[in-house]
Amino acid sequence: MTSDKSVAVIGSGYVGTVLAACLADLGQSVIGVEIDPEKLELLNKGVAPFYEEGLETRLKSAIDSGRLFFTDDYHLAMDKTHVVFLCVDTPPGTNGHPNMSSVAAAAESIGAAMHEKHVIVTKSTVPVGSGNWLEATIESALPDGVDPDVICVVSNPEFLREGSAVEDFLHPDRIVVGGDNSDAVEKVSSVYEQVLAQSFDTGDPSRKPILVKTDRATAETIKYAANAFLATKISFINEIANICESLDADVEEVAHAIGLDSRIGPRFLNAGVGWGGSCFGKDTAALASMAREHGIEPLILDAVRRGNTNQRHAIVRKLQHHLRPLRGRRVTILGLAFKPGTDDTRDTPALTIIRSLEEKGAIIRASDPMVSELPGAEDVKVFADGIDAIRGADAVVLLTEWPEFLALDFAEVADLMRGRVIIDGRNALDPEAAIGAGLVYEGIGRYTPHR
Ligand code: NAD
Numbered sequence: 397m398t399s400d401k402s403v404a405v406i407g408s409g410y411v412g413t414v415l416a417a418c419l420a421d422l423g424q425s426v427i428g429v430e431i432d433p434e435k436l437e438l439l440n441k442g443v444a445p446f447y448e449e450g451l452e453t454r455l456k457s458a459i460d461s462g463r464l465f466f467t468d469d470y471h472l473a474m475d476k477t478h479v480v481f482l483c484v485d486t487p488p489g490t491n492g493h494p495n496m497s498s499v500a501a502a503a504e505s506i507g508a509a510m511h512e513k514h515v516i517v518t519k520s521t522v523p524v525g526s527g528n529w530l531e532a533t534i535e536s537a538l539p540d541g542v543d544p545d546v547i548c549v550v551s552n553p554e555f556l557r558e559g560s561a562v563e564d565f566l567h568p569d570r571i572v573v574g575g576d577n578s579d580a581v582e583k584v585s586s587v588y589e590q591v592l593a594q595s596f597d598t599g600d601p602s603r604k605p606i607l608v609k610t611d612r613a614t615a616e617t618i619k620y621a622a623n624a625f626l627a628t629k630i631s632f633i634n635e636i637a638n639i640c641e642s643l644d645a646d647v648e649e650v651a652h653a654i655g656l657d658s659r660i661g662p663r664f665l666n667a668g669v670g671w672g673g674s675c676f677g678k679d680t681a682a683l684a685s686m687a688r689e690h691g692i693e694p695l696i697l698d699a700v701r702r703g704n705t706n707q708r709h710a711i712v713r714k715l716q717h718h719l720r721p722l723r724g725r726r727v728t729i730l731g732l733a734f735k736p737g738t739d740d741t742r743d744t745p746a747l748t749i750i751r752s753l754e755e756k757g758a759i760i761r762a763s764d765p766m767v768s769e770l771p772g773a774e775d776v777k778v779f780a781d782g783i784d785a786i787r788g789a790d791a792v793v794l795l796t797e798w799p800e801f802l803a804l805d806f807a808e809v810a811d812l813m814r815g816r817v818i819i820d821g822r823n824a825l826d827p828e829a830a831i832g833a834g835l836v837y838e839g840i841g842r843y844t845p846h847r
Pocket residue numbers: 406407408409410411412429430431432435483484485486498499501502505519520521522554555556557558674675
């Protein structure tokens with residue numbers, strides 16, 4: 397007999413694989429549905445198709461326990477489960493809208509395989525109001541004779557961060573479940589019983605997650621508002637950093653002091669090269685586009701997005717200032733992943749910066765411990781060890797604060813380089829140590845004598 401606790405997870409990317417592996421590891425029966433045959437083969441062997449700390453161990457143990465397997469067979473998944481999490485990709489589309497083709501295809505496959513009542517849960521980040529469209533899309537694919545009442549769509553946005561996705565999933569700040577049918581909302585909330593219990597186990601009362609039950613449109617909006625606020629906080633401190641640079645003030649001390657105000661808080665106040673990754677760019681674009689469609693000018697969102705693009709170009713301007721001219725100069729980029737702890741390079745600042753430097757004639761080498769090739773800049777030679785990439789460089793630019801880069805010995809770096817310039821795009825290096833080794837250090841809005 398099908399257990400009420402069996403769930404299907406459609407799409408095995410960063411969100412779906414973490415969800416499937418963690419729920420199964422906590423004792424639930426889970427069927428993952430994935431259409432990419434290569435990923436499917438890896439997943440069923442317990443191999444994660446991307447790097448995320450703690451994921452592969454959970455994936456392996458869940459598969460070995462028999463509580464998790466992956467398939468491309470929607471009929472099998474729908475027959476054995478009653479709650480279906482939709483975790484497929486929603487990449488940037490046109491005019492700020494996300495591309496919903498994977499969601500549409502998955503919805504049609506779900507509908508075609510549906511015979512009895514299911515709760516379909518959108519974890520993919522979808523424009524507000526998509527729940528209605530999704531119900532209609534599933535309905536249009538239902539087999540003849542199946543009552544459309546079998547469909548119930550609930551929104552349960554995901555807030556995990558790549559680089560700490562397993563930890564974030566197991567110990568969330570909040571779980572948001574939005575729907576207009578209270579039974580369905582309860583059913584989805586109950587899937588999280590073990591996650592909530594596991595979070596209580598930490599013994600830290602400040603880590604107690606809050607379950608937010610709301611309507612569907614509000615849940616969909618919460619996801620966009622959360623990402624927009626985080627992106628705003630980063631663009632804000634970057635603007636303050638740029639102001640600090642012209643006023644000879646130090647943004648690190650400014651951020652520390654303003655962050656001590658409990659109304660502001662210390663997190664997401666790290667000045668640097670700005671945000672990247674698969675979510676902030678597309679989600680702020682989507683929210684701005686939804687606002688415009690309803691006659692609201694998204695002044696803050698537009699500024700946040702423009703500020704982030706400018707921040708990437710600021711790195712290029714700093715290099716131009718120090719290396720003038722850039723043509724023929726050797727620049728080493730440390731870090732291609734959009735942040736440490738992941739091998740994800742979607743919308744990574746490194747790509748914008750590398751392309752701009754190459755246009756200006758610079759010769760680029762790069763290093764990243766998890767990325768061996770940067771899509772869009774395949775010509776760039778990538779070294780696993782930072783030291784190999786630094787040899788002969790006129791300038792070194794830190795773009796991802798991987799621990800191995802922060803541990804570099806500046807005396808060795810200075811010996812290997814042809815030039816002297818270190819640009820710290822994450823304000824993560826020790827300026828005094830760099831300057832002490834005879835290097836010219838420049839961070840983002842950090843006061844240093846060389847600036
Ligand atoms: P992803 O691209 O890593 O994974 C999507 C997966 O879905 C892929 O493996 C793809 O092959 C599969 N897929 C596509 N169409 C399918 C279909 N019809 N049937 C079955 N599988 C299919 O995407 P992701 O980063 O996991 O993001 C998924 C969603 O979650 C997006 O909407 C994203 O905005 C949102 N989100 C992502 C993150 C994040 O940090 N990555 C965080 C929160 C929310």
